[in-house]
Amino acid sequence: MLTQLAAVLRRPFVLDVRAMALLRMAVAVILLTDLAIRSTDLEAHYTNLGVLPLHVLFERAWNPYQFSLHTSSGIWEIQALLFLLAAALAVGLLLGWRTRWMTVGSWLMLVSLQNRNPMIAQGGDDLLRMLLFWGIFLPWGRVWSADAQGQPALRQYSHFSVATVAFVVQIALVYVCTAFLKNAPEWTTEGTAIYYALSLDQVLMPVGRLLYPHYELMRWLTHLTYYTELLLPVLLFIPVATNFFRLVFVVVMFGFHIGISLTLFVGLFFLISFAALVGLLPTPAMNWLGTKFGPGVRRVAAYLREWGQRLPGWLVPLQVQMQVQWHPRIPAHPQFRLLPVLRNTVLLVLLAYTVWWNLDGIVTPRYTMHQPLRWFGYLFRTDQHWGMFAPAVFKDDGWYILEGRTNDGRLVDLYRGGRPVTYAKPASVMALHKNDRWRKYSENYLFIDNEWMRPYYCNYMRRIWEKDPSHKPLRHLDVVYMKEVSLPNYQVEGPTRQVLCGCEP
Template sequence: MVFPSNLPRAWAVLRRPFVLDLRALALLRMGLGAVLLLDLGIRGTDLEAHYANLGVLPLAALHDRLWTPYQFSLHAASGMWQVQALLFGVAAAAALALALGYRTRLATVASWVLLVSLQNRNPLIGQGGDDLLRMLLFWGMFLPWGRVWACDARAAPPPARYDYASAATVAYVVQLALLYWCTALLKSGPEWTRAGTALYYAFSLDQLLLPGGRLLYPYPGLLRGLTFATWYTELLLPFALFIPFGVRWWRLLVVGVLLGFHLGISVTLYVGLFFIINMVSVLGLLPPLALDWLTPRLAPHAARARRWRARLPAWPVPWQLRLEQVRPVAPGWRALARAGRAGVVLGALVYVCWWNLDDVAGPRRRWLPEPARWLGYLLRVDQHWGMFAPEVFKDDGWYVLEGTTTTGRVLDLNRGGRPVAYAKPAAIVALFKNDRWRKYSENYLFIDHAWMRGYYCNYLLRRWHLDPAHPPLRHLAVVYMKEVSQPNYRVPPARREVLCDCEPAP
């Protein structure tokens, strides 16, 4: 067979959108390591509440209500908070090693396994950013993001060139595009596509509203324009990632717009680590133009780091766990291994695209049959990008944890035991310890999750009575003061709903 003479040139053009800079991949690695440490630090303040049998989701309830036979979780091996603390420590060590680029491949695999394990332990506090974090680590297992700006790079010669392309870079770029495409396509409600009222309703949710959103909220025309700008940005911007001409300029456009987009979200809506994860996710797209400007500005800090006398110990690793290259490999075997790895990555990417197509199509038209979904649950490449989709959630309100003492006083446990008051707080966001609790309280409302209400009520009673300074309670009611968002800035009176009530165990 004779191939056209211009085929190599055409292939070189087609691969341009998937060529990444090794320095950008290193920044992506360091950013993800830092995010993992931050996530562990926030989650670690609720070891007992969210991950132990004495908390809001005991293991028996997890396995009975939220488990599939294909999941795995080291964190579900024990209901003791001390075991959770040990696993958190191991995960923090792996995340730190990832950020430093120390035994990078092993640190990436360990971080991914422990993150999947942690997320499987309590799905009730997860959000869209967790899916993205998990997928970035999954594709990162196949990326050479420890080749530069890493501890591992000190023992290797510098790369001859920084540009790099492989099946894993294709997967990374496509994954980012899928995130925004599916987010837009799932927002099929008229308030996104026709009326332009989606951000009005989003900013009507006091559980999410931050000062930046409060400033924009009184201007309906501005909110309408921002709604359409958001939807079209998510739908159209990813196409710029696949334009094979002027790649560096399109990359700068995508990175700049997305950084500004998520920075805007961070000052208007309370979304936890979602905006940080998304901002870090685009670091791997930085073109050489930006990195050539950044590198000399980082050089002084790198020089100071090289002058440190402290060195990470050369811990021995059993050969079964040594994922880095340790001895020369024959060229034939190296090519075979590279082809096998590319096949695995491309197979996983096809499956991920299949999963997202099925998610966008909805339950009426299943593209991915149920018997084929086990792999997604096992590897946790399952994903859903339905943020504020198909329409914005309208149920809003605040919680009153109404505790009645043995002497008849009624206190609000949500406000440190002060006398109960049903008036709307000045800042509902301030009632949540962190975004994990906010997400838990959101799931707490759904009738499908009514089974979880008793566990939360009992947890609150037990925690209250651990403090001898607290007056004993004879009854606790979890009350939701419900406000349903209305058009045209109408605010209906809050309606008191008792979601759960319980008494202390004798």
């Protein structure tokens, strides 16, 4: 009886190893994409010539429990080598070659990279980091990987462990916690949160512009968003018809994140969320996908194997002689049983710690996690906060002008390639930002607590401008913010010109 009850209770936490393999590959592709985007700002964001030199990082934005290989040097050449190392590890993870080591290495490099410049971090970074962290303990290299070459075929694809429990709980926490943190009237009673979100020109996407005139629809979508995040994760823990309810969760949340990505500029967050949802695909869904796409995938794999045989052996990570087994065969002897027990105990403690961290700030102060206990979260970067547009949506909006005065007295806007300064709102404020990292930087730049950032940004932009011999030298540069406050009923206050910082040669 107890055995049957245990089997029922564990159903919500059984994952398909093929879905986990897709999760592994999706995470690897996102890592490579993230590195590619970040590499375009190698000097700006990661060197001493950029907006956050090392001495400023350690003085203003460093946690003593953190670590970062990227802080070993402030020159771009070292940063480039570290980027290449991270990319090589991500490729190894994609191929499933020595998967566990590639996962650990990718996680370490990601933590190191994120710690180097916390002023450009966003919510998706937390989720990507946690997917890699739990991936260390998941068998996501058991199939569709170099490690799987030569291993016996699995009799079943279902897998249950403490790590799968942690993964499912982590996904649920992302949505439930962000719903609990959205406790402002705009979310809970008024239904105006999406109206205010789409009033933010800095993140407004084209589909958002189409949606913005429809006030009642936005009010309805606000309530739908709030209750979807709050209640839908319950489906992940229903022990009957588990595959059906999990598939409903995955499909609905896929549509949810597609909607977000089409209306708001959220960087890689929606792709990272897609990757997490892929890991939840139930076995019937994976069987269907195998029927539809399996033959084509096998043809591609056969071609790659044929192509790989033409290369020298030391260049081919898929060769059998380089394989490792995820589950080495250990003799059934009592002295070997201690390791799984210790591993599961550690994972349970890590899961409890993660849940406590997430609930801190939501539950009563009596259960707050005190500072001496937070060292582990900061050191291993299991710290996380899912306050997306919470507790309320920002009302302050606006756009930047890099107002430079040339030696002959003309005012030029560095943000717009040196054209004459105009204070009119641009057609697309979002287009002023090169990527989401710069958008997040500009958001943090506004806060009074981050006022220390401003001189470094101003001087960096002036130096970059004057590196181009075709640009006229500047006598002075002001970072101007045209502040525009969103009000109810499609009203705005402003814009008002605010000089955030100024610098001279």
